[in-house]
Amino acid sequence: MMKTAKFTTLALAAMMLAGCAASADAATRTPAALTGGTPASEIRIGYFANVTHAPALVGLQEGIFDKDITAKVSAELFNAGPATIEALSAGAIDAAFIGPNPSINSYIQSAGRSVRIVAGATTGGAALVVKSGITKPEDLKGKTLATPQLGNTQDVALRNWLAGRGFKTDTTGGGDVKITPTDNAQTLALFRQGKIDGAWLPEPWVSRLVEEAGATVLVDEADLWKNGAFPTTVLLVNAEFLAKHPQTVKQLVQGDVDAIAWLNENKSTAANAINEKLKADSGKGLSDAVLRRSLEHVTFSADPQAQTYTQLVQHGLRAGTQKRGSVDGLFDLRLLNEVLKADGDKTVSAHGLGEQ
CATH class of the missing domain: 3.40.190.10 (Periplasmic binding protein-like II)
Structure with a gap:
């Protein structure tokens, strides 16, 4: 059993x-x-x-x-x-x-x-979702983004994507964009409270932030891979x-x-x-x-x-x-x-x- x-x-x-x-x-x-x-x-x-x-x-x-x-x-x-x-x-x-x-x-x-x-x-x-007003990568400078855990798949995807656009990050939350590894449920709460500006997450958390908290998708990870796979x-x-x-x-x-x-x-x-x-x-x-x-x-x-x-x-x-x-x-x-x-x-x- x-x-x-x-x-x-x-x-x-x-x-x-x-x-x-x-x-x-x-x-x-x-x-x-x-x-x-x-x-x-x-x-x-x-x-x-x-x-x-x-x-x-x-x-x-x-x-x-x-x-x-x-x-x-x-x-x-x-x-x-x-x-x-x-x-x-x-x-x-x-x-x-x-x-x-x-x-x-x-x-x-x-x-x-x-x-x-x-x-x-x-x-x-998986995707990067952000608050209203962020419409392009350049808008992320100085912002705070969440991921499920340091070194997890979405955390790596976000850090790699940011590096490819010239942003510096570090594993202690410093750099041009602050990344704060956070439990997914807490990420939703923090986003609603305006304490974070976005997050790179797996489903259903992408859809929860979109449907329940008014987030928009800035990057769909499928768009970064051949055939979306x-x-x-x-x-x-x-x-x-x-x-x-x-x-x-x-x-x-x-x-x-x-x-x-x-x-x-x-x-x-x-x-x-x-x-x-x-x-x-x-x-x-x-x-x-x-x-x-x-x-x-x-x-x-x-x-x-x-x-x-x-x-x-x-x-x-x-x-x-x-x-x-x-x-x-x-x-x-x-x-x-x-x-x-x-x-x-x-x-x-x-x-x-x-x-x-």
Whole structure:
């Protein structure tokens, strides 16, 4: 049976201490054989209460994960990627639906030992929204903008975009544009109060600021990528867990693929299922207008868009939130492609950055 709980700082600290030895023995960049091992008795999954995490939301809400996974499924709720990575690296969770930049950071900082991206989940669904009167990049000088967390995917996107327009920022909130990493719900409140001038956010928070607080979109991130395709959420697994329990990870990947298929095949009811899970997690659902707008800006796909990662690495370096290093080996899409082949679907490529 699935359980859902918010991850606490105290629990994280304790588990980080317990997980140090395990992290040191984690898999290296050398591809592990995905045969053998043993099925896990439990798999602990991290996710966010965001529309960009809809495959996780409906996978839990509709019982898809419980159907596909023989292990006990436990779920932990997070606000942004860096905190999720801490839990994943510490062994507090085994897998996570998460953005690409924290995945990159973890892989580089661990010299390829910590994690593997095993599937995609969501493409698109992020933007820079601003208050009335800001109509062009030049208007942002001296302004204060929010992101979900320092080093998360939207934080890197904002810092990189600003750098490309000649603005200086730093990780302590200084520079030409002040960036203040803030919990998404608090960002909405601060924007309404006029205490921040805008934010680079994932859905549904973009749509909430637009529909509920009068924000306008200054930059739709889709406009910055070829064909509008950029990864917002991927399925990331602890490398040691993958090596020990490939059968269970394959079942999780199957659950991800099935949840994506459910979303794409049940468009008329998907919003209701997403909203029910959001209500269960936060105590409050989204308006029809916010849900409708959010879903118009996302695409659900098991393709993790590996072709974007070389560019994403450069974005992290330019943003000043990432160390130099290689992401060669970050992807292990072998299980995903086994699932896709069995389902009669087209396989996906790691674009030279891992196994497929």
